[in-house]
Amino acid sequence: MFGKSTLVVSLSAALIATAGFAASHSSKSSNAAVVARHAQMQMIGYHTGLLGAIAKGEAEYDAGTVKAAAANLNALAKMNGATLWIEGTAQGQVDGSRAKAEIWSDPAGFAGKFAALEKASMDMMNAGDAAAVGAGMAGIGGACKGCHETYRGPKN
């Protein structure tokens, strides 16, 4: 009798421990995905900032910088989101996330927003002077805003 109940207790304990591990494991990977997404956004912001400074006249126009910044934006827009926008990482589900549930309920619409950035950054690659960079910023700004308008929640 004693042996049986000990077995039940230790089995239960093992089950609870496993469940606990699973939960902490999944929250760890969710957090990591959110951190990685923020890194992607920071990279986008950094390169947009380089272009924005040229558009505003705060930095000299330099064809190499424009091309490199636009190419990196293009690569960032093309990242495969399957590892980043994983289920269960919406605002309210993971600390620091401002991702709206619409990202998962409307995946085609969400993908379209990254496609808009892909196109806008492609257009930017051949901007020949500061004025052309300025014109191209409208497209990049529009892509950022278009996505944030629909798929990003307010500050927590």
Add this chain to the structure above:
Amino acid sequence: MRGIFKIAGACAVLGAGFGWFLTAPDPIDPNFGAALSGDAEAGALVFAAGGCVSCHAAPGAEGEEKQVLVGGLAFVSDFGTFYAPNISPDPNVGIGAWSLPGFARAVIRGVSPSGQHYYPAFPYAAYQHMHDQDVVNLFAYMQTLPADPTPSKAHDVGFPFNIRRSLGGWKLLFMKDEFVLSADHAPEVLRGRYLAEGLAHCAECHTPRNALGGLNRSNWLAGGPNPSGKGRIPNITQGKLDWSESDLVAYFTTGFTPDYDSAGGEMAEVVGNLAQLPESDRAAIAAYLKAVPAIP
């Protein structure tokens, strides 16, 4: 004893009568705008500054569809859910059959052509500052937009907020006709005041509200909980917002913050509207924000 009842009764009748009088919808001059002529092109800018599209276009509308002011967007609040009405020029369900004075009374007094108070989800407390010429131009512009026959959705508001007459009391308490920022400022700041406190109705979201939904004017633009969802609306006084005037103008034009984050949510809509204005107007709003009292 009977005399006291008589007096009390008379007082009650007088009081109720006085209350009824006080809450009566404001009339408007039946000849409003008769001496002015409408310029639809100028009205397009009033329309953009007023942000009409952001609430009255169909939810999720993009591009050309945004010109169709069919309404339908829901505003969830503590008082119930309001739905933006159809304000397209349809003669039956929209504003196609409205007169200019009727339109003006709606926009700057918050009273429908049939004499009912509108709910203040419609920012008439801000629009009341609109110059007559801007009202006339706006009316001219809105008649050029496409008509749509979809009827407006009824508001979902329970007792006692469904008694429209009580909104007369709300207006008495909270619809102040003076500006918050004093007139003692440069013309650019005053132009910004007209735009920000009037047409662009920034305070409707950026100023905290009291329990009855009135704006807390002593915390003007100091932000607060988002009345219709998660998160907080930011404080945009100098107490919190340290952007330069050129940062602000750039934000109103492209939606980019100084560190190249971008506007999202409702503010992305606002930027889309402000970007249509002349640069001088965006600069005026920036100058106004620098002049508003700083609240920590």
